Amino acid sequence: MIEDERLAAIRARIDGAARLAGRAADTVTLVAVSKTRTPEEIAPLLAAGQRVFGENRVQEAEGKWPALRAGHPDIALHLVGQLQSNKAADAVALFDAIHSVDRSSLVTALARAMEGGRRPDCFVQVNIGEEAQKGGCPIGALPALLAEARAAALPVRGLMAVPPLGVDAAPYFALLAKLARDHGLAGLSMGMSDDLETAVMLGATHVRVGTALFGARA
Template sequence: MAPVPPALADVRTRLARAAALAGRRPGAVTLIAVSKTQPAGAIEPLLAAGQRAFGENRVQEATAKWPALRDRYPDVALHLIGQLQSNKADEAVALADAIHSVDRPSLVAALARAMDRAGRRPACFVQVNIGEEAQKGGCALADLPALIAQARAASLPLAGLMCLPPAGLKPAPYFALLAKLARDHGLTGLSMGMSDDYDTAVMLGATHVRIGSALFGVREEPTA
């Protein structure tokens, strides 16, 4: 196995420390390396060092990038973490091992049909609009019970809940609320925590953290 890149080593150390402080096993938290917009050359050092869970925002980008990488690393688990259009459900089901952005009835129905056609059932997280922000995706808190019931009736393999706390506010209350909602609905998976707050997320029960800039650096947005 290749040497571990320093950024990956640092994130792994911080994850293990946070898990230990919370009385959890280090392996209880899945590190998802968010590789959206990253070229294969930036991803391969992490793959060579043993990182196997990666997150992508867009189906089209992931479809273009990952087949060649998976030829060399067939045990990669690919997580779709961005908002998903219903008309991309077939592609998402064919590509992903987990989908973190199930947030509305039409998408539940589309994914159920796609899974039935493909005979493949990626794990699904219901995305919750935990801060009730109009500009963000995610299921409204009031609509969550009905959406979970619909997903279960459609035989979607529900793994848990996902959230993006409001920017600029302390994330802990939102992580704690997501954990309570998961418990209330008999779900164990918690996809929460990113580069700035994953220590807190792990302390509050995260099972999956989505880390981008702490691993790859801050990527400059292209200028017009």
């Protein structure tokens, strides 16, 4: 099955990069980014043993994951796309991790939603390339946002970033790793299909892979 081969190839890439970095491969979580993919496209990866998936939109995830989870209760679902504050309660109810905490209003909304008992892990998204078109907290505003998130008792586990396209990602990954160390955070959500080795060698704990697992979109 081609999905078995793709999954094995990605895991081999992660293992190889971890070995070069002197890390254990099981310190890196592979998040299979299933945005826009149908349940029929996701099912072969589930059959191949993948259990951690990432979605970009709350509404899309609500439409397909409850049924998929019914047969696989060990699935972990991560929100890797931007989150509107008015969807915070829905996200907390559905996801096990939220990678896109990037502003005060969202911190407030998530803290309120978590009063119900569910407490998904949170990653603060940093606009590491200072790109106007991308989401994420500005680098200079990170200390204040982290302080606010911690004061609100959010379970902040790490930082997330998407480096600029078309340039060497390594300096951006290294900067994110330094920011995480400076703020006492162990989690680093960084690296995708094309640059996951670099991310793993620079400390990624979560890599977000879509196309290399699912193939090109129709």
